[in-house]
Amino acid sequence: MKAFFALPTETKMKLHHRKGPHYRGYEPLLDSNIDPANRGDLYEGFVIGKEDLVPKEDEDNKADDDTTVIKNLWPSEPAEFREAFVNYYHAAFGVAKDLYRLFALALDLPETYFDDKFKRCPIMRGLHYPPQTGPEDDRIIGIGAHSDFECFTILWQEPGIQALQILNSEKKWINATPIPGTLVINIGDLLSRWTNGIFRSAVHRAINRSGIRRYSIPLFNGTDPHVEVEPLPTCVSAERPAKYEIINSGEYVRKRVQEMYQGSFTSPNGTTGNDDGQ
Numbered sequence: 001m002k003a004f005f006a007l008p009t010e011t012k013m014k015l016h017h018r019k020g021p022h023y024r025g026y027e028p029l030l031d032s033n034i035d036p037a038n039r040g041d042l043y044e045g046f047v048i049g050k051e052d053l054v055p056k057e058d059e060d061n062k063a064d065d066d067t068t069v070i071k072n073l074w075p076s077e078p079a080e081f082r083e084a085f086v087n088y089y090h091a092a093f094g095v096a097k098d099l100y101r102l103f104a105l106a107l108d109l110p111e112t113y114f115d116d117k118f119k120r121c122p123i124m125r126g127l128h129y130p131p132q133t134g135p136e137d138d139r140i141i142g143i144g145a146h147s148d149f150e151c152f153t154i155l156w157q158e159p160g161i162q163a164l165q166i167l168n169s170e171k172k173w174i175n176a177t178p179i180p181g182t183l184v185i186n187i188g189d190l191l192s193r194w195t196n197g198i199f200r201s202a203v204h205r206a207i208n209r210s211g212i213r214r215y216s217i218p219l220f221n222g223t224d225p226h227v228e229v230e231p232l233p234t235c236v237s238a239e240r241p242a243k244y245e246i247i248n249s250g251e252y253v254r255k256r257v258q259e260m261y262q263g264s265f266t267s268p269n270g271t272t273g274n275d276d277g278q
């Protein structure tokens with residue numbers, strides 16, 4: 001990942017994620033602004049969806065949920081980049097599949113309850129946060145305060161570098177210090193709504209003031225876009241009435257993604273502007 005982000009800007013810009021309709025590829029610095037109170041997120045990223053390392057022979061261009069496969073964009077170098085990224089994707093997705101089942105059991109549901117609801121496979125991003133120097137300005141940070149949109153995120157963060165913070169119930173930011181050999185699991189809004197708030201989505205942000213560049217890799221696990229999400233019967237009782245309306249997961253995620261990319265962006269041609277092209 002380090003070698004990819006070290007490529008010349010011009011090379012990375014050829015893979016700009018706004019060139020296609022699905023936000024796959026390279027996301028430059030300040031391209032998103034996840035917290036509307038901020039001025040842009042100070043990370044650059046590389047985004048992929050599911051892909052087999054060796055394409056299956058009988059591949060008929062259909063994804064697991066029967067939609068057309070969305071192609072990932074890949075750089076021609078570094079040579080090992082695609083293999084490393086795809087292998088990690090499959091390993092992390094394996095953890096996600098186990099977690100869906102564990103969550104189902106914890107919610108008094110059949111173990112396989114979620115199995116047919118996440119055929120559309122997750123999106124993964126490799127993120128690079130350059131070190132931030134200069135005066136502290138809460139409006140320009142690595143990634144602004146937000147909760148993740150989908151069900152849960154499996155986040156690998158680089159050991160030895162403090163950047164990720166979580167807002168606790170007293171509204172104080174606490175450091176999520178990386179623990180080598182572990183992954184962070186962030187509950188997202190859809191699972192929070194599904195569980196009627198029993199699993200709570202965590203508000204978090206990342207600020208890299210370590211003096212050295214930092215990398216992280218989130219895998220965003222959600223549900224298929226047609227799935228309607230409303231509090232599960234096992235999470236609703238007389239003492240805990242349903243707190244959330246039914247929503248369509250695809251519409252919810254689409255809206256959040258649009259908002260995140262609306263405020264500030266760099267165009268595929270390399271200029272910086274806003275939605276009006278100014």
Ligand SMILES: O=C(O)CCC(=O)C(=O)O
Pocket residue numbers: 125127143148155157163164204205206216217218
């Ligand atoms: O880089 C991190 O530690 C957090 C990334 C994150 O919150 C996200 O991509 O949603």
Ligand SMILES: [Fe+2]
Pocket residue numbers: 146147148153186204
């Ligand atoms: Fe996040």
